[in-house]
Amino acid sequence: xxxxxxxxxxxxxxxxxxxxxxxxxxxxxxxxxxxxxxxxxxxxxxxxxxxxxxxxxxxxxxxxxxxxxxxxxxxxxxxxxxxxxxxxxxxxxxxxxxxxxxxxxxxxxxxxxxxxxxxxxxxxxxxxxxxxxxxxxxxxxxxxxxxxxxxxxxxxxxxxxxxxxxxxxxxxxxxxxxxxxxxxxxxxxxxxxxxxxxxxxxxxxxxxxxxxxxxxxxxxxxxxxxxxxxxxxxxxxxx
Amino acid sequence: xxxxxxxxxxxxxxxxxxxxxxxxxxxxxxxxxxxxxxxxxxxxxxxxxxxxxxxxxxxxxxxxxxxxxxxxxxxxxxxxxxxxxxxxxxxxxxxxxxxxxxxxxxxxxxxxxxxxxxxxxxxxxxxxxxxxxxxxxxxxxxxxxxxxxxxxxxxxxxxxxxxxxxxxxxxxxxxxxxxxxxxxxxxxxxxxxxxxxxxxxxxxxxxxxxxxxxxxxxxxxxxxxxxxxxxxxxxxxxxxxxxxxxxxxxxxxxxxxxxxxxxxxxxxxxxxxxxxxxxxxxxxxxxxxxxxxxxxxxxxxxxxxxxxxxxxxxxxxxxxxxxxxxxxxxxxxxxxxxxxxxxxxxxxxxxxxxxxxxxxxxxxxxxxxxxxxxxxxxxxxxxxxxxxxxxxxxxxxxxxxxxxxxxxxxxxxxxxxxxxxxxxxxxxxxxxxxxxxxxxxxxxxxxxxxxxxxxxxxxxxxxxxxxxxxxxxxxxxxxxxxxxxxxxxxxxxxxxxxxxxxxxxxxxxxxxxxxxxxxxxxxxxxxxxxxxxxxxxxxxxxxxxxxxxxxxxxxxxxxxxxxxxxxxx
Numbered sequence: 001x002x003x004x005x006x007x008x009x010x011x012x013x014x015x016x017x018x019x020x021x022x023x024x025x026x027x028x029x030x031x032x033x034x035x036x037x038x039x040x041x042x043x044x045x046x047x048x049x050x051x052x053x054x055x056x057x058x059x060x061x062x063x064x065x066x067x068x069x070x071x072x073x074x075x076x077x078x079x080x081x082x083x084x085x086x087x088x089x090x091x092x093x094x095x096x097x098x099x100x101x102x103x104x105x106x107x108x109x110x111x112x113x114x115x116x117x118x119x120x121x122x123x124x125x126x127x128x129x130x131x132x133x134x135x136x137x138x139x140x141x142x143x144x145x146x147x148x149x150x151x152x153x154x155x156x157x158x159x160x161x162x163x164x165x166x167x168x169x170x171x172x173x174x175x176x177x178x179x180x181x182x183x184x185x186x187x188x189x190x191x192x193x194x195x196x197x198x199x200x201x202x203x204x205x206x207x208x209x210x211x212x213x214x215x216x217x218x219x220x221x222x223x224x225x226x227x228x229x230x231x232x233x234x235x236x237x238x239x
Numbered sequence: 240x241x242x243x244x245x246x247x248x249x250x251x252x253x254x255x256x257x258x259x260x261x262x263x264x265x266x267x268x269x270x271x272x273x274x275x276x277x278x279x280x281x282x283x284x285x286x287x288x289x290x291x292x293x294x295x296x297x298x299x300x301x302x303x304x305x306x307x308x309x310x311x312x313x314x315x316x317x318x319x320x321x322x323x324x325x326x327x328x329x330x331x332x333x334x335x336x337x338x339x340x341x342x343x344x345x346x347x348x349x350x351x352x353x354x355x356x357x358x359x360x361x362x363x364x365x366x367x368x369x370x371x372x373x374x375x376x377x378x379x380x381x382x383x384x385x386x387x388x389x390x391x392x393x394x395x396x397x398x399x400x401x402x403x404x405x406x407x408x409x410x411x412x413x414x415x416x417x418x419x420x421x422x423x424x425x426x427x428x429x430x431x432x433x434x435x436x437x438x439x440x441x442x443x444x445x446x447x448x449x450x451x452x453x454x455x456x457x458x459x460x461x462x463x464x465x466x467x468x469x470x471x472x473x474x475x476x477x478x479x480x481x482x483x484x485x486x487x488x489x490x491x492x493x494x495x496x497x498x499x500x501x502x503x504x505x506x507x508x509x510x511x512x513x514x515x516x517x518x519x520x521x522x523x524x525x526x527x528x529x530x531x532x533x534x535x536x537x538x539x540x541x542x543x544x545x546x547x548x549x550x551x552x553x554x555x556x557x558x559x560x561x562x563x564x565x566x567x568x569x570x571x572x573x574x575x576x577x578x579x580x581x582x583x584x585x586x587x588x589x590x591x592x593x594x595x596x597x598x599x600x601x602x603x604x605x606x607x608x609x610x611x612x613x614x615x616x617x618x619x620x621x622x623x624x625x626x627x628x629x630x631x632x633x634x635x636x637x638x639x640x641x642x643x644x645x646x647x648x649x650x651x652x653x654x655x656x657x658x659x660x661x662x663x664x665x666x667x668x669x670x671x672x673x674x675x676x677x678x679x680x681x682x683x684x685x686x687x688x689x690x691x692x693x694x695x696x697x698x699x700x701x702x703x704x705x706x707x708x709x710x711x712x713x714x715x716x717x718x719x720x721x722x723x724x725x726x727x728x729x730x731x732x733x734x735x736x737x738x739x740x741x742x743x744x745x746x747x748x749x750x751x752x753x754x755x756x757x758x759x760x761x762x763x764x765x766x767x768x769x770x771x772x773x774x775x776x777x778x779x780x781x782x783x784x785x786x787x788x789x790x791x792x793x794x795x796x797x798x799x800x801x802x803x804x805x806x807x808x
Contacts, residue, residue, distance in 0.1 A: 012725075013726065014725055014726075030478065031478050031479070031565070031566075031567070039446075042729055042730070042733075043678040044678070047720075047721035047722040047729070047730030048721075048722040048725070048728070048729075048730060049729070050726075050727035050728075050729055051729075052274075053446050053447075054274050054278045054279075054280065054445045054446060054447050055278070055280060055282065055283045055445045055446075056445065056446055056479075056481075057283060057479075057481045057482070057561060057565070058560070058561070058564065059282055059283050059371070059374055059557070060274070060277075060278040060279070060280075060282055060283070060445065061277070061278055062274065062278050076564050076565075078564075098416055098726060098727060099725075099726050099727040100727070102727050104416075105275070109275070112385075113385050116386075117382050117385060118340070118341060118382040118383060118385065118386040119339075119340060119341030119382075121339065125339050127335070128292075128335055128351075129334075129335055129338040129339075129344075129351055129352050130338065130339065131346075131349070131350030131351060132346050132350055133346065133348075133350050134345075134346050134347075134348060136346075137343065137344075137345065137346045140343045141369075144343050144368075144371075144375060144378070145371065145374075147277075147374070148275075148277055177341070180341065180343075182341065183341075
């Protein structure tokens, strides 16, 4: 048991005041996570504290935040493991804040939608499944584990510098479908990412890899897409 | 004031599937969800989804009929048998359709969808994507919703149904991002808000699984069915109750007590660790109660070490991550401390196989509903199945009703009275005395449910639990909002939903106290056997606006396919 100070960045859009920091002391016990500490604050100290939450088991992607200067899921962050008496909790940086730790994800999901994030099939579907070898399926392992928490998006300097850049998460989703043996998009999805707001804005800074709480590599997917686009131009190959 | 022909409340698997179906039928549909649909609790499902595809080498003669039999036997014969067969028959095309939409199921070497053994199933028929099947299915349906440009109102918290002349004609919702209440009017509403696990303190469920949709329907006069049947998953992480999938045991994991004994041999000698969840959870709890928990504490071990790092990486990667992050245990090297945890509500809003309720214009699908296909105990892998089968059926039925009617049943414009009524209720909540703390009441409620309506039950314990819940309802009248108005007002959401949670909990408590037999998940130490003569019936709980416990009615179970017999595994 120990008293930990949570240094929380607050913003109330209705107050007209600029963002400020507020300290809350929480008696942290056992395996308490940052998300549980935020609930303790909201329940016992300040009912107005706003944050996103849902599964509390690192699969829904709601609670990506900037915790002690690192991109983390609040639910996956054990407070005592941080090993410090003060925990700074801020919303993801470089994105527009709605209230406290909640930010406006409309642009993020518009960019997700822009890359046509669905399987495209043109040929006649069989009565049963479209078969896929385990090796082909294996290629999907990394990108399908994305939880759209947007930590990568917030961490990417290319996103900071160019508001129209699709960003790592949307491009990882494009990769997820382009690399799927069942996908028959051909050139249908290509224009959405093979352009000046798409893959070429990625300068392999790899912040996204470091930020990802699921330990995925958007950069790897983006480089594959770049290679695929170039191969198409040079050789006319589909993939 | 927004108007859509069909309003779907909830953007999890059932809601998404319903919306997709209705839109394909040509209906103008909108989804309202408290979270982005991709964040719904459906995504936390891990182990898989059942369908008699017969892809497994040991399952070439599997069939929907055999799947239905396993489901009905697993339900302890409380499932409606034709409904179960409907689900298992619809299962096969439903899975192929998901696959055609891109769902990344794991594969056998021949390229077909992989299937693993699951509890209570006669064949390996649980289709899976590693141990993140719910996540993969959910994202597949989210993708399809975007592809179809289905209108999604994201981060809208639905507070109340609009009922006019006895029919459901829309909802009132709080805009979390803009603030304020708004009426959404429509010809029909499908409630697909998931379970009520958060009425228990020891639940695997997401924080938003508060039974809100069930409470709304219940408050509007629609009965809740079979709420006393609450599933306890055998393997919740000891500290956090986070789910460790049944797939762990499907892949060969052991349950061990403090003596290192695979104790399931004494409870289910044939099925061992793959007995149905009610039996497995009771067995674990018995080990704990009799002092054979690890170090005499209230947990046992789920041991995966013999499966090896490679198999864990291939089949159970998420399980390993969760155990490391949330319990500090690496299953490659150490056994995982687990205990049973509340996991699923077999009961819910009373519906038929098309999601229809007794109220015209109101449908329900998924965990918030009760068809009933799970009866007194749901088989693992049947809940993901339920969402896509009955989500689709509810969407189709709502579309048929809407398109079959002559013109719209609802004027596009309401008079704003419903939204004003919700605003007035919030104002009243803010003006209360404030001598009670809503969060303390919530905590006491969840502990009451854990302690008084857990795996083993008896009349005296349940009676005192029921009284405690009624006392909490009285105390709630003195709890007030601490924070009013504005955007992202969690205090308003979490305080205002508490009354519904208490009412749903009371429906569970009352049904359980009345049912003096043991069946499936409802296990009474003072009435240990199943009593088909008196209790082969569904419980219907009706909300009493005076604040008392619900009025209970009963209706017969639909039999006809399988003769009830003793369950042995």
